Amino acid sequence: MLSDRQQMILNAIVDNYIHSAEPVGSRTISKRDDIGFSSATIRNEMSDLEELGYLEQPHTSAGRVPSTKGYRFYVDNLIQPHLLEEAELGKLKQLFAERILHAEQVVEYTAQILSQLTNYTAIVLGPEIFEHRLKHIQIVPLNAEQAVAIVVTHTGRVENKLIDLPEGIGAGEIERLVNLLNAKLTDVPLWQLRQRLYQEISGEMQRHTEQYEEILKLLNNSLTQEEERVYLRGATKIMNQPEFRDVDKVKDILELLEQHDQLMNVIGMQGDGLTVRIGQENQLDAIKQCSIITTSYSLGGKPVGMVGILGPTRMEYGKVITVLNHLAEGLSRMLTSQFEK
Amino acid sequence: MLSDRQQMILNAIVDNYIHSAEPVGSRTISKRDDIGFSSATIRNEMSDLEELGYLEQPHTSAGRVPSTKGYRFYVDNLIQPHLLEEAELGKLKQLFAERILHAEQVVEYTAQILSQLTNYTAIVLGPEIFEHRLKHIQIVPLNAEQAVAIVVTHTGRVENKLIDLPEGIGAGEIERLVNLLNAKLTDVPLWQLRQRLYQEISGEMQRHTEQYEEILKLLNNSLTQEEERVYLRGATKIMNQPEFRDVDKVKDILELLEQHDQLMNVIGMQGDGLTVRIGQENQLDAIKQCSIITTSYSLGGKPVGMVGILGPTRMEYGKVITVLNHLAEGLSRMLTSQFEK
């Protein structure tokens, strides 16, 4: 275990490095007000901390830089609560004061603000609400061959899909089917739709033509699967970091971020609650020099989505964590109050 | 006016530079099979071409590089038809063979393929169909306070918006209103909706409560304005270009591309048909070292959207123009056949 003094020094080094982006020397530390030792003493401790794996030296005559293990210790044990500025809090409050927005829009704004506040890349996922309950189904024929199928959930989410109509089906028949579907399936959770579709309707079905069967299949395929949505903001912020002045490094990261399905791997595979993944701890090579902090937000106590920040390992952990917590809490409150009626 | 030989040499230089990204020397040109002159002769011509403003010299003892004026002449007069490879044509055909897709999805795929084929950044706009005619309006109440308003157009586009309900309005009343709206407004072009809403309905209105007025206002505000959609793919491709190995240059460009409203300025302000905007000819500083090629695609002969490519000034103009033409034509055909029924 690290001694108090070692922790103090480690803390000072990480703090310093986070703000300077330069390897930290012993003298820099000994000059700090909160440290009362000479540079020689610090040097000895630093040497020990390096041996223990908390620090690294880019080369012999350079200062020290925190290792992944060092950051990990910092995040787990040393981090101090960060106070947000008035202006920052204001922005958050403003976001949560918005009304008349779809959940998706809220989430989109969230990403925007998150990125603005932290100056890092924001990734926001969801909300993936398994409890979406069917509020209304509608089929609008466009012409003899095509129609738009629309599903509205109790949360106000609207999904739509273009479908090919079976040949020779009339407007009246479609209307009858839609009425039937609405009567039988309203308030059914979307994830149950598939089985209920056949359970409830099959009895009635026999009295109708096989054309219904056709349409049901289409509905089944197209509307029971909700697409997950990822919002990405401030992807270019990473280029502000001095350690990413290299086009090749940046390219790998931005290419990763461009693929939204990959983003799910980056942010989605984390547990609920606050998670910090530092440097090497990341699976994907492209972001082994980055840290990712995520947390989940919830609806009625149940986690439904994620907010996350991607930045350099040399990230302002304290601030980001505070912002994320605020945001997730506010989002949860907002969603819950809006949809739990 | 440039002599035939000058044109030949300019063509050779641009060609060479496009593929090598290095300033082109007189010897390189004189060695080409299609040029039968010594390097000294070429040197003289190059000197003249520079004086005329078609070429530039990075420094005294370097080769020549085309100026904006040089590229312009190349594009306007020298460019030779480019033949697409079998595989490339295949990808395009495959795209146009897709069925049962919303126009937006087609456009999204288009951007994807465009970027893949050219290895540059693809920007696709639209389709902005002013002729969208109303097919169906629906209002689905979620609870006592909120509802989702949905508009379906004859092209299968679905727009939706969350609205606050006036206090004390009942489900029956909403249904009556919706029926009225559908009866009166079906087949009205969206852009006329605003005026027709009041024209047609005002007579009926007087018989109903002012709550209708409230809802009409909401519909008016929220649904008559269609949002334009920009699709961006392959933004990171610019980093493959040797002249963009500099993080600061890249940053400016990517930051611009991140703002979708700015993209409209980049791609939208062009005329119909094929447009090439080279380097300095661009308004925005961030892309003064880039070229943008755009063309419009149409529905029933009327331009409704744009496809464009953003790359370095040193762009493969011939190939990009060919691909864009193919694509715009195919898209137009596809849209027209799908929606002009």
Next chain:
DNA sequence: TGTTAGCACTCATGCTTATCGAGTGCTAAA
């Protein structure tokens, strides 16, 4: 008169060498 060979000149690039200084590790004294 147009073309080309020849040659001196320019200048970015890459390599080597020297200098500088931040920072270290070790030793010995306090």
Next chain:
DNA sequence: TTTAGCACTCGATAAGCATGAGTGCTAACA
């Protein structure tokens, strides 16, 4: 246990130099 002192390391920066691609100019040639 702490710290002052000192030799040492090594990246960063600058200076000097050679190289070579490419030019412009001149003079000879067809």
